[in-house]
Amino acid sequence: MRKRAIVLVLDGFGVGAMADVAQVQPRDQGAHTLASLVRAQGHLEIPTLLRLGLGRIAPEAGLPPAGTPEAAWGRCNLAHHGADTYAGHNEIQGNRPRRPVIALFREVADAVRDRLVQAGHRVETAIPGGSALLVDGQILVGDNLETDPGRIYNVTGPLDAVPFDRILRVGRLVREVARVSRVIALGGVRITVDDILAHTRNTPAGQTGVVTPELHIYNEHYRVRHLGYGIDPAVQAPSLVAATGLPVAMIGKMADVVECPAARWRDPVVDTDLVLQQVLEQLDQMQGGGYIAATVQETDLSGHEEDPAKYAAILARADRGIARLLERLQPGDLLIILADHGNDPLIGHSLHTREQVPLLVTGPDVRPVDLGVRTTMADVAATVCDHLGAPAPEFGTSFLGLLH
CATH class of the missing domain: 3.40.720.10 (Alkaline Phosphatase, subunit A)
Incomplete structure (x- = not known):
């Protein structure tokens, strides 16, 4: 049967x-x-x-x-x-x-920066007073602001300027360093890196990340890959x-x-x-x-x-x-x-x-x-x-x- x-x-x-x-x-x-x-x-x-x-x-x-x-x-x-x-x-x-580690991105930002630079990427601080990193002038790495602090990091990029495979490669490098539950590689269309930076915030909880819903990235053309810990x-x-x-x-x-x-x-x-x-x-x-x-x-x-x-x-x-x-x-x-x-x-x-x-x-x-x-x-x-x-x-x- x-x-x-x-x-x-x-x-x-x-x-x-x-x-x-x-x-x-x-x-x-x-x-x-x-x-x-x-x-x-x-x-x-x-x-x-x-x-x-x-x-x-x-x-x-x-x-x-x-x-x-x-x-x-x-x-x-x-x-x-x-x-x-x-x-x-x-x-x-x-x-x-x-059991993943709970850690704000600022706790691993230096280690992530070192790993990205080692892999040949250009890395700078995304916004003043925050821990988020801007990679190759296009891709932002920081805290996920849609869940409890310290559980997820986001890697966000504009698909009109950067292919998703490059965003995903950055996400995998972050995953090598981070022990939080998830690293999410996310790409959206009809947005620019300026849009991403304009929606990046420092929070009272010590996070720095993109307010993703306000970025309007979630539509039929967005790309995403969830990279889990121990999966x-x-x-x-x-x-x-x-x-x-x-x-x-x-x-x-x-x-x-x-x-x-x-x-x-x-x-x-x-x-x-x-x-x-x-x-x-x-x-x-x-x-x-x-x-x-x-x-x-x-x-x-x-x-x-x-x-x-x-x-x-x-x-x-x-x-x-x-x-x-x-x-x-x-x-x-x-x-x-x-x-x-x-x-x-x-x-x-x-x-x-x-x-x-x-x-x-x-x-x-x-x-x-x-x-x-x-x-x-x-x-x-x-x-x-x-x-x-x-x-x-x-x-x-x-x-x-x-x-x-």
Whole structure:
């Protein structure tokens, strides 16, 4: 029997704060993304997720009484530190999280400068009083101002003046020196280095970086590569499945944050309807088997905007797309729905929340059983590899045997 696996991540869709949140991320105490959505909206238009068993996962959220679930259900703990999209997605794909260092860019700026100069680049201070560096007169290296201080560095350049490969080479040199969670190489069109410098700020927290949203760099032509700390794509599910000869498709945010050079299809599409449509299209093309990994990102974006009404509307669109996907599943298919962290729109801040995530697993051959609380989201990757006959990833325990 040919087999297919689909992993669909509802980005930022948490179901309650982790037990360690008081020690690890105290600001997120009491976080519960799903319960906040129910509290704010009164009713969520998610009949498909309810039918699969979401209410059984989180009865405390105030959802309608749950009947007999049609899917296997459970929760996953986060094994990575904090609550991060990049770390979360790579954990889902079987990466064993490494504890990164938290350091403002100013703490490593001299070492980064030395490495760049050693590689033949011209380096100068970007703006007065700050630590950010301007490389070759075009590329700015500094703090990421969109997340907690000291976790991510950005390498930003204008694509009309510098090819993305050069921006990425600079990013890789920074990655050699830095031990923070991520280095993001980012290029945009219709911007100049003067625009980048005009949107570079020194913050009270000691950061120096680009206010990226105000730069309007995020459009259909931008380029990005996330360079993670301790990430080896070769031991993650997409690369392991591709090595067996099966096709792999990466859709939505998944295509941005998880590397798989052998993937047949990659598209970092953001629109929720387009994400689900591409999942259907790729499923149709994988009649001989394969693996689809996709992310609905707009849920997370709505959480960042602290807009529960928008979040609920996006979730409803995703639910309708999931309903269409269920109609197309055939014997041998495995659909796994989960999240990567929380993003509670009512918690009082606009950052990710450290929450457990829901786990729903379905397919024509899957029996509805309680999967319990999984130690790590990497169990998903282990299950995908087990289902498709690929070697096990570096982290995670398969629950395939519980499904049949």
